[in-house]
Structures are given as C-alpha cells and as structure tokens.
Amino acid sequence: MTTQETTAGFSDERRFELLVSNVSDYAIYMLDLSGRINSWNAGAQRFKGYTASEIIGKHFSLFYTPEDQQNNRPARALRTAREEGRFEDEGWRVRKDGTRFWANVVIDPIRDPEGNLVGFAKVTRDITERKAAEEALRGSEERFRLLVQGVTDYAIYMLAPDGVVTNWNSGAERIKGYTHDEIVGQHFSCFYTPEDRQAGSPAKTLAAAASVGRFEQEGWRVRKDGTRFWAHVVVDAVHDDHQKLIGFAKITRDVTERKLAAEALERANAALFQSQKMEAVGQLTGGIAHDFNNLLTVLSSSMDLLTMRLSNPSDIRILDTMRRAVERGATLTQQLLSFARKQPLQVQNCDLNVVIAGFEAVLKRAGNSSIEIDFAYVPELRMVAIDVARFEAALLNLVVNARDAMPEGGKIIVAVNNADLKDGDVGTLKAGAFIAVTVSDTGTGMAERVIARAFEPFFTTKEVGKGSGLGLSQVYGFIAQSGGEVQIDSKEGQGTTIRLYLPAIEDSAVESKSAPAASQEMILMVDDEPDVLDIGAELCRSIGYQVLTANNAKEALEMLNRSANISILFTDVVMPQGMHGLELARTARALLPQLKVVLASGYPLPMLKEQHGPTDAFTFITKPYRLADLAQVLRTAT
Known part of the structure; x- marks a missing residue:
C-alpha cells in the first residue's frame, strides 16, 4: 500500500503534519511565545541528537553556544521574527553531545486567523560542509592573494x-610606479609608449589574447614618471x-638589464670580430708592404747605379720617370704600413687643444668657400702621448673626407673633449680616461654596409681616380697603434660623425689658465697673407717656439680667450679686413696684461704712429725680417 493510499483518509492538517515529521534534511519544529519547543521532527532529531520526549518543553536557547547565550542572541532572534516578520541567520549551534555544527536558521512568527501571535516556526539546516568548503575556498583565495601581493619582481x-x-599587486606598483588607488579603473594603454598607442598596440594585444587565449611580447613600456x-x-x-x-590576467616583468646586457654582449662580439678582422688584414697588409718596400729598394738602388753609367739624355729621362714611379710606390707602402700599425712613431706628451688650434689654418684651407669649419675646445683637457705630425695628418684626412661628402656645401665641427669610458663603451677599449676628438659633418652620410668596410685598405666609394681608399685605413691604423679606437656614427642623408678616442696620461688635467712651459713659449702669429703667415710660423718653430696661427684679429681673439698658454702675440699691423x-x-693686452706683443709691418714706424696712434707699449719689427732679427725680437719682446 502506498503512502498516498495510507494518507488518503487523513485531513490536510494531518497530512502536513506527517510530511513535516518525516523530513530528515531540515530540523522543523515549533516554539511557543516564550521560546519553548512544542514539536519536533525527524530532521531535528538527526541534526541535534535529541528525541522528541527529551526536548519538547525545553527552551530552544540550549541549542546556542554559551557565548551566544551570554550575549542574549536567542531572545534577539525571537524579537526580530516578531517585529520584522522573519529572522534568518547563520552561526554555530550545539548538538546534544556537545559538538558544534554550522547552521542556517529561519524563524517565522505564527499567527491565528485574528492576527494574534501564537508561536514561532523554526527551520534549521546543517550546512557545516558548505561552510567548510567556503572557508577552504576563502582561505585558498586569501593565500593566493597574499602570494600575488607578495611578488615584487612581477x-x-x-x-x-x-x-x-x-x-594591482605590489610588484606592479614597484615596476610601474602607480599605487593601487591611482591605477585601478584606468585603461592599461597608459603603460604603452605614445608610438605604440598610435599604432593601436593595446587593442591588438587584447584581441590576440582573446582570439588564441594567450599573448606574449617584449617591448618598451612607460612608468608613471615617464621613464x-x-x-x-x-x-x-x-x-x-x-x-x-570575463577579463584578462596580465603579467609584466622588467627585463631592461637583461636587454642592455644582451646588447652590450652583441656590441662586444661585433667589436671583437671587427678588431680581429682588421688585425688579420693589417698583418697581411704589413707583410705585403714590407716585401714590396724591399723590392722598391732594389729598384731604386739599381736605377741610381744605371744613372751613373748612362750618358744618353733620353735614357736618363726614362730612369727619372721610373724613379718617380718608385717614389709613389714608396709613399703607398708607407700608407699601408700606417694601417698595419708598423710605422715608427715620434711620441710626445701634448695638449690637443694646442695642437689642433695650431693646425686650424691648415684645416680651414682644406675646405672651400661653401663649407663652414668650426672648432670647439674644453678647458682642463687631459694630456695625451701621441705623434703630433701623424695626428695632424689623420685629422686633415678626416676633414678632407668630410669636405668631399658635402659637394654642395655644409658645416664641419672639430671638437675635443675629455671622455670617461666603461668596458665595452667603445669597441674593445678598457675602462679609463680618454680624449675624444670628433669630426662631424652635415654631408651625405654612409650606409651600414659602407660603415662596416670603411677602414679596409683600398675600399672607397669615390669615383675612380678621386681616392685611394687608404685615408680612413691610415687613420684607423695610427689611432689603434696609439692605443685608441675610431668610432663612426652615420646615416645616409644625415651626415657623419667620426670620433677618435685616445688614452689620456694619468693625472694629466691641464689647468685652463696654467702658464706655458718655460723651455718652449707659445706664439700666436696673425697675418692676413697665408704665405707670409706660413713662412713666419715655420721660422718661429725652427728656433724652438710653439706656434698658433690666425688669419685675422677675430680668430686671434678667440684663440686668446680659450688658451692662456699663449705668451707672445706676433701680429701684422695692416690688415684690411676688420680690426x-x-x-x-x-x-689683447687688456685681456691678458702679461702678454708680450710684437708688431710687424713693411711701413716705417713713424708712419704707423701717425695713422694709428702710439706704439711704444709694444715691440716692433720691420718686414722683411731675417731669422736672426726675429729671434732677437722674440727674446726681448715686451
């Protein structure tokens, strides 16, 4: 017989009572107005461990923990149900055996047809397992949160x-500079560079991740401070x-140091490869030049012998032609030996400010009217040990190359600076103190493939007959032999900068206002006639003076302002242009009161006084002058 059949004869109330009594997943029971239990179902007995005879008539507060009883929580539950029409809560409850379980509790007030409160219906469910699962999940989430927050490298x-x-985790704050409150709610595109935002990279990143589930990339990102x-x-x-x-998980790591280290290693490997290549080419070139020089020596000596034995003028002219060819071959071997770093050097300690300033006139004449040449010096320049003549030749070579790269005119800047290098900054140079001599132009520039071969002997981009391809190779060989390095920075259409790095002599900083060496005074010679200037400078050098030259008063004053090593000003009086x-x-005397001054002119002194005023404060020499007169005037100059 089915349950439906057995309850068919019962009233609705009886059937409901049977239903409630047999429910085992919920504790369903009634309370009177004071909170005493007056009904008990199977679920209540299962959850709480009391039989109906044990519990009916007892106050429901005995299911509460001692602390809840002390806080009067049962009474508050009934008051809430009475006043608000319902009470719902979760909390710990106590079984008959004293064990606790986590319960979901609902208390509803019961009223008669007239609306009078007659008691309470209480439904309790044991949700301890759900509570434990939630706590476990909450604990897991908290541990994960703490883990993520504790990560600072990502x-x-x-x-x-x-x-x-x-x-936002603490690693994000450390790497990107934003606090949690500053960045949450902002779009992540603010971490991208302006050029990446313009290219739509943030949107492409999310689209790729959404499409395939993952996106991985390396690139530049921007911190809060703009770095x-x-x-x-x-x-x-x-x-x-x-x-x-529902979103994206994003992990970012700062790998700047790794990138810089990789780039430094790549540069070092490239520099080592270039150095090894140039060394190998240099050894081969040096060997060939040496053997070729020996052959030229035999040819030259043989022609000398033939010259003495021949009397026919026609034959002698042929020998002269051959001798000139041998001399050109000898010049070529010297250029090759220069690249191979096997040339003898006459090294001396010097201030490149002085060397370059004294060579300015020659460098300017290497240009043309469409090219502007400027010079930039620094005070307290370190000293270098170098072969001055070969350094001047290398500098002239660079200026000529710069000129040739600007057929329509432009600007050349020759600059000198102190440079402190770290390992790997420039080629294979070790960390230390250096002098950097820079020659920059605004010319046609070089392609990468040209830069890679620029120092190779006989490599040239000039037309046939316009260049031997030995200019830069000579510069490279000389600087390398001097312990330095040459660096090219160039792009097509954007000009070229070539830097010569030379090792400085330790503790060699020269005070900008230091006095010249007593044994070798410095003369600044000024004349608007280039030939007169050149021969006068050569005469002064021949008697032991260092010489700087200037073509006009403006240039002379610029030199006096930047170099206090000048002790004698030797100037022509009549210069048509300017001062x-x-x-x-x-x-000059007002600028440097201790400066000695020698005036030179082809006009007699009385006439100069009449035209230009007193000259008594200065020493005077009449043009043309002999070497002996020049030497005496320089020794007695005031």
Missing part, C-alpha cells in the same frame, strides 16, 4: 574585457565556466 594584475585595470623600461609581457584570457570572456694689428694688440 607586475601581476587583472583587466576587464575592455582593458580597464581591476586589481621607459623593456618589458616581457604575458596576457592570458580569463573565461567563466560557460567559456564567456687692424694695433687695435688687436691693445685689446
């Missing part, structure tokens, strides 16, 4: 599907249980 954060930042760092980025799409996209020599002498 920026770990979440994005909404539209790219808005929704959370950039090289980042390794991983973006994973996050889906719910129904595979709906004449006597004006220059007076200005």
Whole structure:
C-alpha cells in the first residue's frame, strides 16, 4: 500500500503534519511565545541528537553556544521574527553531545486567523560542509592573494574585457610606479609608449589574447614618471565556466638589464670580430708592404747605379720617370704600413687643444668657400702621448673626407673633449680616461654596409681616380697603434660623425689658465697673407717656439680667450679686413696684461704712429725680417 493510499483518509492538517515529521534534511519544529519547543521532527532529531520526549518543553536557547547565550542572541532572534516578520541567520549551534555544527536558521512568527501571535516556526539546516568548503575556498583565495601581493619582481594584475585595470599587486606598483588607488579603473594603454598607442598596440594585444587565449611580447613600456623600461609581457584570457570572456590576467616583468646586457654582449662580439678582422688584414697588409718596400729598394738602388753609367739624355729621362714611379710606390707602402700599425712613431706628451688650434689654418684651407669649419675646445683637457705630425695628418684626412661628402656645401665641427669610458663603451677599449676628438659633418652620410668596410685598405666609394681608399685605413691604423679606437656614427642623408678616442696620461688635467712651459713659449702669429703667415710660423718653430696661427684679429681673439698658454702675440699691423694689428694688440693686452706683443709691418714706424696712434707699449719689427732679427725680437719682446 502506498503512502498516498495510507494518507488518503487523513485531513490536510494531518497530512502536513506527517510530511513535516518525516523530513530528515531540515530540523522543523515549533516554539511557543516564550521560546519553548512544542514539536519536533525527524530532521531535528538527526541534526541535534535529541528525541522528541527529551526536548519538547525545553527552551530552544540550549541549542546556542554559551557565548551566544551570554550575549542574549536567542531572545534577539525571537524579537526580530516578531517585529520584522522573519529572522534568518547563520552561526554555530550545539548538538546534544556537545559538538558544534554550522547552521542556517529561519524563524517565522505564527499567527491565528485574528492576527494574534501564537508561536514561532523554526527551520534549521546543517550546512557545516558548505561552510567548510567556503572557508577552504576563502582561505585558498586569501593565500593566493597574499602570494600575488607578495611578488615584487612581477607586475601581476587583472583587466576587464575592455582593458580597464581591476586589481594591482605590489610588484606592479614597484615596476610601474602607480599605487593601487591611482591605477585601478584606468585603461592599461597608459603603460604603452605614445608610438605604440598610435599604432593601436593595446587593442591588438587584447584581441590576440582573446582570439588564441594567450599573448606574449617584449617591448618598451612607460612608468608613471615617464621613464621607459623593456618589458616581457604575458596576457592570458580569463573565461567563466560557460567559456564567456570575463577579463584578462596580465603579467609584466622588467627585463631592461637583461636587454642592455644582451646588447652590450652583441656590441662586444661585433667589436671583437671587427678588431680581429682588421688585425688579420693589417698583418697581411704589413707583410705585403714590407716585401714590396724591399723590392722598391732594389729598384731604386739599381736605377741610381744605371744613372751613373748612362750618358744618353733620353735614357736618363726614362730612369727619372721610373724613379718617380718608385717614389709613389714608396709613399703607398708607407700608407699601408700606417694601417698595419708598423710605422715608427715620434711620441710626445701634448695638449690637443694646442695642437689642433695650431693646425686650424691648415684645416680651414682644406675646405672651400661653401663649407663652414668650426672648432670647439674644453678647458682642463687631459694630456695625451701621441705623434703630433701623424695626428695632424689623420685629422686633415678626416676633414678632407668630410669636405668631399658635402659637394654642395655644409658645416664641419672639430671638437675635443675629455671622455670617461666603461668596458665595452667603445669597441674593445678598457675602462679609463680618454680624449675624444670628433669630426662631424652635415654631408651625405654612409650606409651600414659602407660603415662596416670603411677602414679596409683600398675600399672607397669615390669615383675612380678621386681616392685611394687608404685615408680612413691610415687613420684607423695610427689611432689603434696609439692605443685608441675610431668610432663612426652615420646615416645616409644625415651626415657623419667620426670620433677618435685616445688614452689620456694619468693625472694629466691641464689647468685652463696654467702658464706655458718655460723651455718652449707659445706664439700666436696673425697675418692676413697665408704665405707670409706660413713662412713666419715655420721660422718661429725652427728656433724652438710653439706656434698658433690666425688669419685675422677675430680668430686671434678667440684663440686668446680659450688658451692662456699663449705668451707672445706676433701680429701684422695692416690688415684690411676688420680690426687692424694695433687695435688687436691693445685689446689683447687688456685681456691678458702679461702678454708680450710684437708688431710687424713693411711701413716705417713713424708712419704707423701717425695713422694709428702710439706704439711704444709694444715691440716692433720691420718686414722683411731675417731669422736672426726675429729671434732677437722674440727674446726681448715686451
């Protein structure tokens, strides 16, 4: 007989009573107005351990923990149900055996047809397992949160599907500079460079992650303060249980140091390869030049012998032609030996400010009217040990190359500076103190393939007959033999900068206002006639003076302002362009009261006094002068 059949004859109330009594998943029982139990079902007995005879008539507060009883929680539950029409709660409850379980409790007031409160219906469910699962999940989530927050080497954060930042860990704050409150709610595109944002990179990143589930990349990112760092980025799409996209997990790591180290290693390897290649080519070139020189020696000596034995003028002319060819071959071997770093050097300690300033006139004449040449010096320049003549030849070579790269005119800047290098900054040079001599032009520039071969002997981009291809190779060989390095920075259409790095002599900084060496005074010679200037400078050098030259008063004053090593000003009086020599002498003496001044002119002294005023404060020499007169005047100059 079925339950339906056995209850068919019962009233509705009886059937409901039977239903409630037999429910075992819920404790369902009644309370009177004071909270005493007056009914008990099977579920209540199962959960709480009391039989109906044990519990009916007892106050329901005995199910509460002692602390809840002390806090009067049972009475508050009934008051809430009475006043608000319902009470619902979760909390610990106590079984008959004293064990506790986590309960979900609902108390409803019961009223008669007239609305009078007659008691309470109480439904309790044991949800301890659910509570434990929730606690475990909450604990797991908290541990994960603490783990993520504790990671400082990685920026770990979440994005909404539209790219808005929704959370932020301490690693993200350390790497990117934003606090949690500053960045949550902002779009993650603010971490990208302006050029990447313009290219649509943030949107492409999310689209790729959403499409294939993951996106990985390295690139430049921007911190809050605007500085950039090289980042390794991983973006994973996050889906719910129904595979709906709910956001993205983003992990970023700052790998700037790794990138810089890799680039430094690549540069070092490239420099080592270039150095080894040039060394091998240099050894081969040096060997060939040496053997070729020996052959030329035999040819030259043989022609000398033949010259003495021949009397026919026609034959002698042929020998002269052959001798000139041998001399050109000898010059070529010297150029090759220069590249191979096997040339003898006459090294001396010197100040490159002085060397270059004294060579300015020659460098300027190497240009043309469409090219402007400027010079930039620094005070307290370190000293270098170098062969001055070969350094001047190398510098001239670079200026000529710069001139040839600017057929339509432009500007050349020759600059000198102190440079402190670290290992790997320039080629294979070790860390230390150096002098950097820079020759920059605004010319046609070089392609990468040209730069790679620029120092190779006989490599040239000039037309046939316009260059031997030995200019830069000579420069490279001489600087390398001097312990330095040559660096080219160039792009097609953007000009070229060539830097010569030379090792400085330790503790060699020269005070900008230091006095010249007593044994070798410095003369600044000024004349608007180049030939007169050149021969006068050569005469002064021949008697032991160092010489700087200037073509006009303006150039002379610039040199006096930047170099206090000049002790004698030797100037022509009549210079048609700009300031004449006597004006220059007076200005220079006002600038440097201890400066000795020698005036030179082809006009007699009385006539110069009549035209330009007193000259008694200065020493005078009449043109043309002999070497002996020049030497005496320089020794007695005031």
